[in-house]
Amino acid sequence: MCAESVVNNQTSATTEDAQALEALPVDETLDHIEFHIRHDLQKRLDLYLRDRLPHHSRSMLQKLIRAGAALVNNRPAKSSTLLRAGDTVQLDIPPAVDHHALPENIPLQVIYEDDHFLAVNKQADLLVHPARGHWTGTLINALLYHAGQTAGTLSTGSDPWRPGIIHRLDRHTTGLILIAKTDEAHWRLAGQFERRTIHKTYLAIVHGVPALDNDMIDAPLGVHPGNREKYAVRTEGGRPAQTIYHVRExxxxxxxxxxNPKTGRTHQLRVHLAHIGHPIVGDVTYGGRELTPLDITGPAAPPSPKPICPVIGRQALHAWRLHFVHPFSFTRMSLEAPLPADMLELLSVLRGTGR
Structure with missing residues (x-):
């Protein structure tokens, strides 16, 4: 039997959220939270709070905003209020159900490690950090176990739910991810990402052949107008996004x-490649298709009653290389994560058929 296909599910408000909302008028039950916006985010208030408070559903946060529990610069705000540098966000919110990320013995492929940070080759089907409905089985759980086994630490960063996390990869994208072990290493590496001085290289197998050997995709991105779980090219209101591509085979x-992404927008590579008519193989969210051996080689035998499984059951996207400066020795570093088995198998089949 083929592996189960990946399905995106929208999260609705939880029972705990509903109970907490009913308790809103009782001041003694509320936590007062304040955020100071340092950068010009151009992000909606409800989306910002969802990212900062992953243990609360977005629908509940929107209800709290409508109830007047959220202030921006001491004034009642709307869910659609755009946040800018210098803004102060205040929120009175019911305490969340207490969740703690626990160490779990999940295999890790460590590419590099010292006293300040480590680099991991993330496997497919692995969320980077806990989120609504996924409190276990994440990279964070694996890192906590690794730290316990090696007497190591993880940075606290700006979010206690994401210790060590400087940047992220999608659940089904494999490859290099840097993890900070100390707070100082965290802000030094994060600064390189913010200044875009870290050079990132990905490998992707796409449908079709681009007309040009090399080109830059320059197309602003924003939330998809018809599906807020997706992103799309938005010529009006989108955030600048650039991706350079080179055809290797x-x-x-x-x-x-x-x-080579020059910016770091959510789903940037996947949306950009779909935008130029070459979606990533297996990326069904953005127009890609799963390829079976028959799709690639053509029928070589009579049809079989057994299901024909795809060669790869996810988007064929891998974070391959990172070039950056060590946060303490200031030496230039270049790390590389080998391709996973499913992409190697797909390449082997494609090279054997020329398709």
Whole structure:
């Protein structure tokens, strides 16, 4: 039987959220939270609070905002209020159900580690950190176990739910991710990401063959107008986004691309490649298709009653290399994560058929 396909599910308000909302008028039950916005985020208030408070559902946060529990610069705000540098956000919110990330013995492929940070080759189907409905089985749980086994630490960062996390990869994207072990290493590495001095290189297998060997995709991105769980090219109101691509191999009806994102927008590579008509193989969210051996080689035998499984059951996207400066020795570093088995198998089949 083939592996179960990935399905995106929208999260609704939890029972705990509803009970907490009913308790809103009782001041003694509320926590007062305050955030100071340091950068010009151009992000809606409800989306910002969802990211900062992952243990509360977005629908509950919107109800709290409508009830007047959220202030921006000491004035009642709307869910659609855009946050800018210098804003202060205040929120009175019912205490969340207490969740704690616990160590779990989940395999980790450590590419590099010293006293300040480590680099991990993240496997597919692994969330980076706990979120609504996914409190276990994440990279954070694996890192906590690794730290306990090696007498190591993880940075606290800006969010206690995401110790050590400087940047993220999508659940089904594999490859390099840097993890800070100390707070000082965290802000030094995070600063390199913010200044865009870290050079990131991805590998992707896409449908079709781009007309140009090299090009830059310059297309602003924003939330999809019809599905807030997705992103899309938005010429009006989108945030600037640039991706440079280089064609490494051609297979007739598909290609291996090397990608260098110049910005770091959510789903940027996936949306940009779909935008130019070359979605990533397996990325069904953005127009890609799962490829079976028959799709690639053509029928070589009579049809079988057994299901034909795809060669790869996720988007064929891998964070391959990182070039950056060590946060303490200031030496230039270059780390590389080997391709996972499913992408190697897909490439092997494509190279054997020229498709």
């Amino acid at each position: 051609r297979f007739g009806r598909s290609s291996l691309l090397e990608l």
